[in-house]
Amino acid sequence: MLDLTGKNALVTGIANNRSIAWGIAQQLHAAGANLGVTYLPDDKGKFEKKVRDLVEPLNPSLFLPCNVQNDAQVDEVFAAVKEKWGKVDILIHCLAFANRDDLTGDFSNTSRQGYQTALDISAYSLVTLAKGAKDLMTDGGSIVTLTYLGGVRVVPNYNVMGIAKAALEMNVKYLASELGPQQIRVNGISAGPIRTLASSAVGGILDMIHHVEEVAPLRRTVTQQEVGNAAAFLCSDLSSGVTGQILYVDAGYEIMGM
Numbered sequence: 001m002l003d004l005t006g007k008n009a010l011v012t013g014i015a016n017n018r019s020i021a022w023g024i025a026q027q028l029h030a031a032g033a034n035l036g037v038t039y040l041p042d043d044k045g046k047f048e049k050k051v052r053d054l055v056e057p058l059n060p061s062l063f064l065p066c067n068v069q070n071d072a073q074v075d076e077v078f079a080a081v082k083e084k085w086g087k088v089d090i091l092i093h094c095l096a097f098a099n100r101d102d103l104t105g106d107f108s109n110t111s112r113q114g115y116q117t118a119l120d121i122s123a124y125s126l127v128t129l130a131k132g133a134k135d136l137m138t139d140g141g142s143i144v145t146l147t148y149l150g151g152v153r154v155v156p157n158y159n160v161m162g163i164a165k166a167a168l169e170m171n172v173k174y175l176a177s178e179l180g181p182q183q184i185r186v187n188g189i190s191a192g193p194i195r196t197l198a199s200s201a202v203g204g205i206l207d208m209i210h211h212v213e214e215v216a217p218l219r220r221t222v223t224q225q226e227v228g229n230a231a232a233f234l235c236s237d238l239s240s241g242v243t244g245q246i247l248y249v250d251a252g253y254e255i256m257g258m
């Protein structure tokens with residue numbers, strides 16, 4: 001039985017009801033976890049209201065701004081977690097960003113700034129969030145991030161985000177090795193293509209989804225809830241022997257050669 005009762009789970013990356021992080025938050029809540037939610041703040045506060053309204057039915061006991069490029073804000077998140085919860089058991093890293101211009105056309109056109117931004121937000125952020133969480137994971141814990149096949153193979157238009165995902169997947173292994181002695185497990189989920197705000201920036205995303213629907217063994221792509229179920233598994237004791245792994249939740253697409 002998958003039971004997360006009594007577990008404190010910090011979930012990043014909810015933007016709207018299409019977000020993969022929203023699918024994960026729903027499944028963690030259904031399994032009994034106590035949620036804390038972070039959102040990307042904007043000047044007008046529109047994002048905050050949208051996310052707050054969405055997550056309200058899940059009764060998060062923490063709701064905090066967190067731009068992962070802002071070290072002070074990341075520190076404030078973990079200070080608030082420490083004060084309110086004392087410890088954290090689960091960290092969901094479910095965020096990424098690259099300039100839209102860098103997600104179409106020739107990869108060799110990627111600017112230095114675009115490269116740095118994509119790597120900073122999409123890969124380094126796991127390191128900085130894991131650093132904040134590890135001292136609060138006093139009973140061990142589980143860290144789960146989201147990656148994509150474009151980090152291990154060439155996918156048209158994915159470009160610099162593929163480089164960021166490659167870095168992210170190695171972050172998973174180095175963090176798993178470092179944090180294992182503290183019984184903190186670190187894993188990634190490589191999800192099939194799903195229509196979301198972030199994926200809409202990738203050139204030809206609808207063609208990618210249609211291709212997966214034709215070719216994947218299950219003849220479809222996956223849902224946010226299916227990714228959420230896999231995340232709940234990776235956060236639960238049912239996966240207690242699993243760390244440093246990338247779990248493909250992609251309707252089987254990854255196994256296909258032709």
Ligand code: NAD
Pocket residue numbers: 012013014015016018019020021039040066067068069094095096097121146147148190191192193194195196197198199
């Ligand atoms: P999404 O747009 O719903 O989520 C992306 C999140 O990143 C948003 O909540 C946004 O606020 C957040 N974000 C961006 N910049 C940030 C910053 N500086 N600080 C804090 N948060 C920031 O899209 P999604 O598809 O749910 O993406 C979630 C994760 O899943 C990403 O890592 C993405 O690469 C990965 N993923 C998506 C797909 C897909 O097809 N949608 C497939 C595999 C993996």
